[in-house]
Every structure is written in structure tokens, then in C-alpha cells.
Amino acid sequence: MPTVFLAILASNQAHLLPQFLAYIERLDYPRERISIGVLTDHNIDNTSAMLHEWVMNVEVLYHSVSLIDTNDVVYNSEPLVWNDERYLHIMNLRERSLNEARRQWADFILFVDCDNFLVNPRTLRNLVAQNKSLIAPMLTVHKDSMYSNFWCGTDEHGYYKRTSSYVPTLNRERRGCFPVPMIYGTILIDLRRQGSTRLSYKEQPLNYGGPNDDMLLFAASVKAADLQMYILNDEVYGHLMPTASQYSSVDHLKVYYSDYKMTTLLNAGDIPYTDNVYRPTRPTDNLGFDRVYMINLKRQAERRKRMLSALNELNFEYTVVDAVDGKSLTNEDLSSLKIKPLPGYLDPIVKRKITLGEIGCFLSHYNLWKEVDELELKRVIILEDDLDFEAGFINSFRWLITEADTVVPDWELIYLGRKLVYGNDQEDQVPGADTLVIPNYSYWTLAYTLTLAGARKLLAQRPLEKIIPVDEYLPIMFDKHDIVDGGVLSS
Ligand SMILES: *[C@@H]1O[C@H](CO)[C@@H](O)[C@H](O)[C@H]1NC(C)=O
Ligand SMILES: *[C@@H]1O[C@H](CO)[C@@H](O)[C@H](O)[C@H]1NC(C)=O
Numbered sequence: 001m002p003t004v005f006l007a008i009l010a011s012n013q014a015h016l017l018p019q020f021l022a023y024i025e026r027l028d029y030p031r032e033r034i035s036i037g038v039l040t041d042h043n044i045d046n047t048s049a050m051l052h053e054w055v056m057n058v059e060v061l062y063h064s065v066s067l068i069d070t071n072d073v074v075y076n077s078e079p080l081v082w083n084d085e086r087y088l089h090i091m092n093l094r095e096r097s098l099n100e101a102r103r104q105w106a107d108f109i110l111f112v113d114c115d116n117f118l119v120n121p122r123t124l125r126n127l128v129a130q131n132k133s134l135i136a137p138m139l140t141v142h143k144d145s146m147y148s149n150f151w152c153g154t155d156e157h158g159y160y161k162r163t164s165s166y167v168p169t170l171n172r173e174r175r176g177c178f179p180v181p182m183i184y185g186t187i188l189i190d191l192r193r194q195g196s197t198r199l200s201y202k203e204q205p206l207n208y209g210g211p212n213d214d215m216l217l218f219a220a221s222v223k224a225a226d227l228q229m230y231i232l233n234d235e236v237y238g239h240l241m242p243t244a245s246q247y248s249s250v251d252h253l254k255v256y257y258s259d260y261k262m263t264t265l266l267n268a269g270d271i272p273y274t275d276n277v278y279r280p281t282r283p284t285d286n287l288g289f290d291r292v293y294m295i296n297l298k299r300q301a302e303r304r305k306r307m308l309s310a311l312n313e314l315n316f317e318y319t320v321v322d323a324v325d326g327k328s329l330t331n332e333d334l335s336s337l338k339i340k341p342l343p344g345y346l347d348p349i350v351k352r353k354i355t356l357g358e359i360g361c362f363l364s365h366y367n368l369w370k371e372v373d374e375l376e377l378k379r380v381i382i383l384e385d386d387l388d389f390e391a392g393f394i395n396s397f398r399w400l401i402t403e404a405d406t407v408v409p410d411w412e413l414i415y416l417g418r419k420l421v422y423g424n425d426q427e428d429q430v431p432g433a434d435t436l437v438i439p440n441y442s443y444w445t446l447a448y449t450l451t452l453a454g455a456r457k458l459l460a461q462r463p464l465e466k467i468i469p470v471d472e473y474l475p476i477m478f479d480k481h482d483i484v485d486g487g488v489l490s491s
């Protein structure tokens with residue numbers, strides 16, 4: 001295999017390091033063919049110490065491992081602000097890597113920034129196999145984001161221009177290896193190519209009129225060297241994490257891990273961490289809730305694993321509740337619990353009676369309401385096991401509850417996840433709140449929060465004696481079940 005010099009740039013990303021480095025270690029490429037050079041600067045968090053530790057621990061695994069720690073260089077700017085001085089410093093660091101790789105006669109250099117998670121272990125191997133002078137694996141943020149690590153077009157000044165091929169490429173409707181005017185973050189450069197000697201992060205090419213920006217200057221040098229950049233999206237390669245600087249405030253650095261974690265990773269159920277670096281632990285935080293319950297059928301082990309991984313990432317102290325398995329409910333169970341179906345009830349859509357599965361599901365929720373009542377829990381979060389968390393869930397949730405407590409302090413139930421029965425329903429905003437609506441007829445009760453008063457209201461109706469699916473019961477209880485008027489539930 002060709003030799004690769006891996007140039008890693010990491011600053012102020014202590015919260016990402018244990019996972020980022022795990023992805024690096026997982027790369028399916030002979031380690032003795034890899035040299036690693038780590039660069040860091042301007043840290044106000046523990047990045048520097050962690051990198052020193054990692055380098056020491058993995059030194060024996062690779063051809064060579066080194067660290068250029070420029071933490072002592074002081075700029076006249078806040079740590080997370082990029083001014084000219086910082087750009088120049090980073091350009092110098094990248095240039096040093098490039099020269100070090102050339103000095104080592106490496107066949108390739110792979111630049112990787114710490115907010116680029118190479119989740120696909122084949123990334124390096126596949127990039128090398130493409131035999132291009134400059135190539136990047138396509139990295140995306142999440143399904144609702146248009147952000148990525150390549151441009152499809154530039155204007156006459158070399159700045160970003162959206163072209164018609166961008167979105168299909170990003171969505172991977174258009175798959176393969178494509179020439180593009182800009183790649184950044186993760187770049188593999190073939191140093192054996194003649195033109196590569198002219199590449200630079202620092203030396204302005206002739207007639208360069210652009211700013212001192214490592215990315216733009218490098219792209220100009222690629223053009224001057226008559227080389228072409230490529231983007232590879234034949235497979236899913238990885239994700240870009242929002243960086244601390246995108247959050248603009250130093251305070252945000254203190255909110256780590258989960259709050260930055262992308263949906264795709266948070267919900268993947270496979271989040272690797274390296275053992276070769278210290279991993280800060282945080283005390284769990286249930287955000288003021290007495291319990292976080294996760295309802296899971298014992299035989300759904302995959303779902304459980306995936307949810308636990310997400311709940312751990314979110315730093316919850318959770319209680320796993322074994323769901324009542326409808327399949328194992330007997331007639332004796334039903335009669336001992338005094339369960340009776342509501343006479344005349346038919347599912348509003350498929351027009352059938354309540355199933356044992358739905359009774360089991362109702363009981364799972366019902367048992368929790370009873371526990372809330374008996375233990376007098378002030379407020380709880382109830383989650384089913386087939387949901388995905390959104391990126392930034394913790395911050396959004398915190399804000400939502402703060403707002404609810406201010407605007408409707410006597411709230412009883414807030415859905416965190418559900419579906420509207422009529423997809424295009426209008427829902428009224430709760431007056432004075434940005435994050436809350438008054439729910440219309442909803443189903444697929446995925447996640448909700450409940451207060452003691454709410455639980456007691458749900459129990460007071462003695463719903464087991466006239467049981468209907470929980471997805472129907474809740475909307476009836478907040479009086480937005482239009483089937484009631486239609487007669488199906490009138491009895
Ligand atoms: C910083 O990292 C070092 C080495 O990884 C570790 O030993 C130390 O405890 C960490 N310090 C803090 C404050 O997290
Ligand atoms: C790699 O690309 C170069 C230049 O385009 C070409 O000369 C060479 O034959 C290619 N090597 C392989 C193995 O395809």
C-alpha cells in the first residue's frame with residue numbers, strides 16, 4: 001500500500017476528540033504505512049493535553065506519530081474568533097505538514113480536521129484507490145442541512161456558487177467521483193504527481209487577489225498547478241460536526257458531546273470511543289425531571305441497544321421499562337386487571353377492534369402513570385424505543401421546558417414526538433410561546449413529558465375499564481379527537 005502522512009488539525013475540540021480519534025484508529029489501512037502529524041493551537045479547553053496523551057499511546061501503532069503544539073502562540077483575538085493572524089498561523093501549520101510529508105517521501109498526505117468524522121472505515125482505502133491528485137470523501141451534516149465539504153461551482157472571484165448538480169450530489173442521487181472546484185476539511189493529495197510540488201497553503205500563486213484564507217489560497221494553488229479536485233460519494237463516508245466557532249461563544253464549549261452531536265450519529269447506536277485518550281465523564285443530568293423512562297419490549301434488543309446508546313450520549317440517567325408484551329397477555333390477565341374494551345370501538349382507520357398489542361402498549365404507559373402517581377413524581381419524560389433524537393436535542397428541550405414553565409406553568413402533558421393525523425393540520429401557537437403549539441388530533445405517541453397532575457387526570461378516567469389505544473386516549477383527553485363527534489366512540 002502507498003504510504004500516507006495523516007495531518008490532523010484539532011483545536012478547542014476536546015468534546016469531539018475521543019470519538020474523532022476512534023474513527024481515525026478504525027481506518028482500514030495498514031498502520032505501518034501511516035505517519036501521523038497532529039497540529040493544535042489556541043486552546044482554551046483540554047485539547048492540548050488530550051492530544052499529548054493520545055500521541056504517546058498510539059506512537060507504537062503507526063510508522064511515526066508527532067505533535068506540533070502551538071498552544072503558547074497568543075493572538076490578539078478571542079480564542080474562537082478567526083482573525084488574519086490566526087489564519088496566517090493555520091496556513092503556516094498546514095504548510096509545515098505538507099513539507100513534512102514531502103520530507104518523509106510520503107506517497108500521499110491526508111489532511112483531516114477534527115470536526116470531520118470519517119465514520120466509514122474504508123474512507124482512506126477508497127480515496128487512494130481512485131488515483132486522483134486531490135480528492136475528498138463527501139461529508140454531510142444531516143438530512144435537513146445543505147452544508148458539506150465541497151462546492152460544485154465558483155463565481156469569477158473563486159467564491160461559492162450553487163449549481164444544479166449540487167443537491168443531487170449531496171443527496172447521493174448522483175453517485176461517483178466528480179471533478180469539483182473546491183473540497184476542504186478532509187483532502188487526500190497524491191504527492192507523487194508532478195504538479196503537487198507547486199501546491200501550497202501559504203505561498204500566494206501569481207495574480208492571487210483573494211484573502212489570507214487557507215482554503216481559498218490552497219484552491220488557487222491547485223488551479224495554478226493545473227490540478228483538479230474531486231469529490232467521492234459512491235459510499236457514505238462521514239459527517240461534519242458543527243464546530244465550537246459556529247456557536248460563536250466560548251460558553252458553548254462547556255456544553256459538550258451530545259449538544260453538538262449530529263442526528264445521524266446520535267441515533268446510529270454505534271458510537272466508538274478510543275481508549276487511547278482520557279474521556280471526560282459528566283454527572284448525568286435529567287434536566288429537572290424526576291425520571292426519564294424508556295419503554296422497550298424485551299425481545300426488541302436492537303432497539304434497546306440503539307436507544308441506550310443515544311440516552312447515554314444525551315447524558316440522561318434513564319430507567320428502562322419492560323413493555324407489556326401483548327402477545328403474552330392471557331384472558332386471566334385481562335380479567336384480573338379488569339380490562340374491558342370500549343364497547344363499539346373500532347380503529348378509525350382500519351376499522352378493527354383493539355388488538356392485544358395495543359392493550360400491551362396501553363398498559364406499559366398506564367403502569368408508568370401509576371408509578372408517577374404512587375411515587376408522587378413531579379415531572380417525568382416518557383420515551384418509546386423507536387424514535388430519533390434531533391441534533392441539539394438537549395438545548396432545544398431545555399429551552400422548551402423553560403418556556404412552558406413560564407408561559408403555561410400548569411402544563412400537564414407535552415408531546416416531544418408524535419405525528420399529526422391530518423398531516424397538514426394547522427395548530428394554534430400557545431400564546432406567548434415560540435416552541436409550543438396546542439396539539440391537534442395526534443397519533444404515534446413517541447415521546448412526551450408528564451406532570452403529576454397530568455398523570456392523575458389520565459388515571460382518573462379509569463381507562464382500563466373502557467380501553468382504547470393510547471394514541472386515541474391521549475387526544476380524547478385533550479379534547480382533539482374528531483372521531484368522538486363522528487360517532488365511532490360515542491358509546
Ligand atoms: C485533560 O486531559 C488530560 C490528559 O488526557 C487528563 O489527564 C486530565 O485529567 C484532563 N483535565 C481535565 C480538566 O479534564
Ligand atoms: C493513475 O493515474 C495516472 C495519471 O492519470 C495514470 O498515468 C496511471 O496509469 C493511473 N494508475 C492506475 C493504477 O490506474
Ligand SMILES: *[C@@H]1O[C@H](CO)[C@@H](O)[C@H](O)[C@H]1NC(C)=O
Pocket residue numbers: 422425426427428440441482
Ligand atoms: C385540527 O384538525 C381539524 C381537522 O382535523 C381541523 O379542522 C382544524 O382546523 C385543525 N386545527 C385546529 C387549530 O384545531
